[in-house]
Amino acid sequence: MADKAKVIKDLDRVIGLIKTDTKDIPAEEKKQMAKETLEYFDHYVSPGWLKYRKSVSSDSDDGAVLEWHDEGAYCYGLNGEKFIDCLGGFGIYTCGHRNPEILDVVKAQLDHQALHSQELLDPLRGYLAKAVADITPGDLQQCFFTNGGAEAVEMALKLARIATGGRWYISTVGAFHGKSMGAVSMGGKGTYRTPYAPMVQQVQHVEYGNAEDVRKAIRNLQTVGESVAAVILEPIQGEAGVIVPPKGYLKEVREICDEYGVALIFDEIQTGMGRTGTMWRCEAEGVTPDIMTFGKAFGGGIVPITGIICKPSMWTEQLVDNPWLLGSPTFGGNPLCCAAALATIRYMLENDIPGVCKKKGEFLKSGLQSLAEKYPEVIQEVRGTGLMLAVEFHTCDMGYDVAKGLFARGVMTAGTLVNAKTIRFEPTAVISEQDMKDVISRMDEALAETKKHFEK
Numbered sequence: 001m002a003d004k005a006k007v008i009k010d011l012d013r014v015i016g017l018i019k020t021d022t023k024d025i026p027a028e029e030k031k032q033m034a035k036e037t038l039e040y041f042d043h044y045v046s047p048g049w050l051k052y053r054k055s056v057s058s059d060s061d062d063g064a065v066l067e068w069h070d071e072g073a074y075c076y077g078l079n080g081e082k083f084i085d086c087l088g089g090f091g092i093y094t095c096g097h098r099n100p101e102i103l104d105v106v107k108a109q110l111d112h113q114a115l116h117s118q119e120l121l122d123p124l125r126g127y128l129a130k131a132v133a134d135i136t137p138g139d140l141q142q143c144f145f146t147n148g149g150a151e152a153v154e155m156a157l158k159l160a161r162i163a164t165g166g167r168w169y170i171s172t173v174g175a176f177h178g179k180s181m182g183a184v185s186m187g188g189k190g191t192y193r194t195p196y197a198p199m200v201q202q203v204q205h206v207e208y209g210n211a212e213d214v215r216k217a218i219r220n221l222q223t224v225g226e227s228v229a230a231v232i233l234e235p236i237q238g239e240a241g242v243i244v245p246p247k248g249y250l251k252e253v254r255e256i257c258d259e260y261g262v263a264l265i266f267d268e269i270q271t272g273m274g275r276t277g278t279m280w281r282c283e284a285e286g287v288t289p290d291i292m293t294f295g296k297a298f299g300g301g302i303v304p305i306t307g308i309i310c311k312p313s314m315w316t317e318q319l320v321d322n323p324w325l326l327g328s329p330t331f332g333g334n335p336l337c338c339a340a341a342l343a344t345i346r347y348m349l350e351n352d353i354p355g356v357c358k359k360k361g362e363f364l365k366s367g368l369q370s371l372a373e374k375y376p377e378v379i380q381e382v383r384g385t386g387l388m389l390a391v392e393f394h395t396c397d398m399g400y401d402v403a404k405g406l407f408a409r410g411v412m413t414a415g416t417l418v419n420a421k422t423i424r425f426e427p428t429a430v431i432s433e434q435d436m437k438d439v440i441s442r443m444d445e446a447l448a449e450t451k452k453h454f455e456k
Contacts, residue, residue: 102347387426
């Protein structure tokens with residue numbers, strides 16, 4: 001262990017910075033923070049993290065832009081840099097950054113309780129579970145709260161096995177469901193799967209958007225004596241680049257699952273909570289899954305909370321006899337997170353956030369499509385729905401160049417984790433029309449610049 005007195009001194013300095021108003025932090029201190037952040041990420045987090053951050057640039061006097069403040073539709077750097085947030089944390093900030101209505105509820109909850117005892121009944125968990133059942137389609141009812149998206153997927157996969165007795169899963173090529181062992185096993189990208197092979201072996205991947213492929217996979221497995229627990233789908237594939245399946249696909253898969261007695265899991269972690277123009281994407285096609293995962297925006301962009309909800313038929317007597325069989329996450333469904341989620345649901349209903357996302361998404365998509373027509377040499381396709389949009393470029397290098405150009409102009413976007421061929425546009429629902437016009441205007445400039453770069 002390092003010298004205790006030195007550690008305490010270092011911590012006192014950092015805590016002091018947290019408590020200090022940004023404008024009162026001296027310029028030299030800010031330079032030191034930038035230097036230390038780069039050093040500590042390199043030595044103590046991962047040097048690879050820096051590789052994919054556009055904020056780490058030699059163009060900055062300090063070598064990097066450090067995020068330090070956020071509000072509404074914007075992120076701010078330590079030195080006052082202002083960005084229109086068109087990434088939205090990959091779907092976290094639907095209600096905006098530090099939404100005051102949600103933040104007030106979280107602060108009020110923190111004033112009297114943060115976490116639960118693990119033994120007494122925590123009432124907010126019950127209130128939240130009912131609220132989720134109220135806003136989800138069909139007869140979805142039983143809730144289980146977790147901390148992260150991958151954890152929610154793990155619970156959904158386990159629940160499907162318990163409920164159906166099946167052992168195999170059908171997933172799709174291009175799918176992304178998280179990076180825990182079960183979740184990554186369902187994933188449809190070799191980039192994330194290969195290092196961990198062999199994983200859960202009873203997984204078959206089929207073409208996304210092709211319902212007949214799902215039917216064939218289930219039928220073939222059952223024919224050779226295997227049993228299928230579930231089909232797991234993203235109603236729109238996010239990490240794959242915002243891939244929207246053909247109309248009717250979700251309904252067809254629902255019918256196939258009913259025909260063969262297989263559970264249907266919809267992963268609505270990215271697509272849910274209003275972002276795609278309906279509260280849940282599956283509602284756009286009038287389809288109810290047996291199990292649905294949710295997260296991202298569910299915590300209002302304030303605290304992390306995820307979970308699953310399922311039909312009562314899925315919640316077997318086995319789970320009643322042992323409520324912790326599915327899982328017992330220490331912080332799952334804690335009062336602070338439940339308070340945030342309750343406030344988020346109210347805010348979304350009161351302000352018709354799904355409708356707002358639909359309207360603003362149509363405006364932004366129209367602007368992006370006009371740029372695609374103007375720069376066909378750079379842009380391959382614009383797609384998506386609501387405020388879950390994507391622009392695909394002809395090459396990854398082009399995409400990264402545009403994203404970097406946008407960053408230099410105060411617009412924050414990103415590709416799909418380690419790939420910039422497709423750039424995500426997932427701004428907050430509180431983004432103004434003027435900000436969207438500014439995004440289109442600045443992207444026009446960035447595209448013109450990229451076009452010149454790649455003409456050489």
